[in-house]
Amino acid sequence: MTEGQHPPQDGFGSEPAGGPEAARIRFLLLWYPRSWRVRYGEEFAELLTAELAELGPSRRRTANVAMTGLRARLAGAGLTSHPLDPEAAAGASLAAVATCGVAAVLAGGAMWAQLAVGLQWSVPHTRGIGQSMALMSGALLLLAVLTILAAVPVAWTAVAAAMRGRGRAFIAPALLIGAGLTVLVIGGHHFENGWPGTGGHLLAPQGGVPGGVAAFGWAATMWISSYWAHPAALGAFPAIQIAWMVLCPIAIGCMLAGSVQLLLRVRLSPRAFRYEMRLISLAWAGLAAFLSGALCWLLSADAAGSGTLFQVGAIDRASFAVLSIAVLGCAAAATQVRAAAILARSGGPIRSTDSEARAR
Amino acid sequence: MKARDESGTGAGAGQEAADTAQAAEAGRKRADAAGALETLGRSSGPASLILSSLAGGPKHGYALTKDIESFAGVRLAPGTLYEALSRLESYGMIEAVESSDRRRPYRLTATGAAALSTYLESQRKVAEVGLSRLAGSWEMT
Numbered sequence: 001m002t003e004g005q006h007p008p009q010d011g012f013g014s015e016p017a018g019g020p021e022a023a024r025i026r027f028l029l030l031w032y033p034r035s036w037r038v039r040y041g042e043e044f045a046e047l048l049t050a051e052l053a054e055l056g057p058s059r060r061r062t063a064n065v066a067m068t069g070l071r072a073r074l075a076g077a078g079l080t081s082h083p084l085d086p087e088a089a090a091g092a093s094l095a096a097v098a099t100c101g102v103a104a105v106l107a108g109g110a111m112w113a114q115l116a117v118g119l120q121w122s123v124p125h126t127r128g129i130g131q132s133m134a135l136m137s138g139a140l141l142l143l144a145v146l147t148i149l150a151a152v153p154v155a156w157t158a159v160a161a162a163m164r165g166r167g168r169a170f171i172a173p174a175l176l177i178g179a180g181l182t183v184l185v186i187g188g189h190h191f192e193n194g195w196p197g198t199g200g201h202l203l204a205p206q207g208g209v210p211g212g213v214a215a216f217g218w219a220a221t222m223w224i225s226s227y228w229a230h231p232a233a234l235g236a237f238p239a240i241q242i243a244w245m246v247l248c249p250i251a252i253g254c255m256l257a258g259s260v261q262l263l264l265r266v267r268l269s270p271r272a273f274r275y276e277m278r279l280i281s282l283a284w285a286g287l288a289a290f291l292s293g294a295l296c297w298l299l300s301a302d303a304a305g306s307g308t309l310f311q312v313g314a315i316d317r318a319s320f321a322v323l324s325i326a327v328l329g330c331a332a333a334a335t336q337v338r339a340a341a342i343l344a345r346s347g348g349p350i351r352s353t354d355s356e357a358r359a360r
Numbered sequence: 361m362k363a364r365d366e367s368g369t370g371a372g373a374g375q376e377a378a379d380t381a382q383a384a385e386a387g388r389k390r391a392d393a394a395g396a397l398e399t400l401g402r403s404s405g406p407a408s409l410i411l412s413s414l415a416g417g418p419k420h421g422y423a424l425t426k427d428i429e430s431f432a433g434v435r436l437a438p439g440t441l442y443e444a445l446s447r448l449e450s451y452g453m454i455e456a457v458e459s460s461d462r463r464r465p466y467r468l469t470a471t472g473a474a475a476l477s478t479y480l481e482s483q484r485k486v487a488e489v490g491l492s493r494l495a496g497s498w499e500m501t
Contacts, residue, residue, distance in 0.1 A: 040442055043464040047421035047438050061437055068439030
């Protein structure tokens with residue numbers, strides 16, 4: 001590429017594609033993330049063309065490209081190290097922490113909401129359930145506070161950029177977050193009125209959780225349900241409730257997509273980054289506490305044969321699996337945030353053309 | 361990370377110093393990486409082959425594949441080659457050469473030459489020890 005030329009934004013090369021070989025190469029390139037394709041796509045396509053001309057199609061080559069492409073995607077998502085662009089890698093790792101954190105809170109929140117409902121109506125037979133509820137509630141409270149504290153410098157950086165006339169990149173993420181949050185709050189408040197805990201025994205223990213909070217948690221995680229596997233039973237639900245079970249994950253998805261876009265676009269100052277890293281360490285401790293609480297419930301309920309309200313179902317075991325994977329993903333991404341930030345401070349190796357393209 | 365913290369004051373001086381030390385340590389680690397290809401993990405094998413090939417002059421991807429095949433008897437798969445190339449480039453051991461061709465050539469940098477030299481010296485020692493012990497204990501046919 002000569003000086004003054006810029007790589008095509010899709011990274012597929014600048015010449016029009018044609019023929020089965022070109023289609024094959026375009027397909028192979030799709031294994032790689034866009035940022036990688038922008039940087040290496042054109043020359044990599046040339047290499048593949050030469051390889052295909054000399055040796056013909058090969059499953060082994062396809063597998064090799066797929067594997068290395070997926071590794072590049074993991075690196076692009078901030079889950080493995082790849083110092084192509086430390087600044088962008090740090091943002092990607094921060095976004096990966098947020099994604100894993102949201103997945104963990106959703107999976108764990110569904111378990112917590114079920115316990116909260118149970119505690120409105122019944123006293124558990126074992127102390128373990130009460131203890132697990134206390135642990136999970138405490139961890140959720142900590143995570144909520146940390147989320148707010150973490151959002152402040154990100155929002156401030158975006159607002160400051162907007163005030164300097166460079167806020168266009170943040171409009172779409174802000175709209176996504178705003179729309180998702182609006183739907184979640186309005187819908188959650190509407191459906192929490194139908195909370196099974198409403199009208200529970202006045203003297204029943206509430207697990208130290210205010211009824212309104214528990215009800216909102218229940219409404220926001222209603223869609224994480226094994227009813228999806230039983231369409232006949234699901235069909236008996238009111239249509240509006242089924243609509244909410246579809247709309248709610250979309251709203252949460254919008255908020256997450258907006259947050260990830262925001263984290264990928266915002267460029268935090270080193271100080272803000274250090275602050276975020278400290279919060280991430282605390283958040284990881286919170287997630288570990290939450291995981292311990294969830295495990296405590298699973299073990300207590302199974303061991304004591306607790307009543308139906310505290311019974312552990314397939315959806316709870318699945319949620320626990322998702323929660324565990326998300327906590328591990330969060331730890332991996334947090335490690336990469338720190339590594340990328342330190343590497344960037346030491347004068348990162350190179351900047352990807354993707355970053356430059358974004359800057360333009 | 362660019363220093364955009366214009367509001368930075370002396371309040372976080374201790375942390376600043378700690379982070380500067382960390383950054384210096386990271387820099388040292390990267391310098392060490394330049395002297396030890398093993399730190400490139402799974403890419404260290406292909407990396408030594410690529411650096412050896414580039415020691416003979418700049419080459420693009422396909423030329424690298426053919427050259428490595430000719431002197432090492434190993435044909436690097438395209439994904440493996442570019443995974444190693446991107447890591448070597450990010451560590452400053454190689455650099456892309458401006459070209460009007462779509463096949464972008466790469467050349468060895470001074471850092472890369474030093475890393476390759478260190479790596480090959482260590483490999484030579486291993487080879488010499490192994491060969492001398494084999495010569496003393498085993499009769500090779």
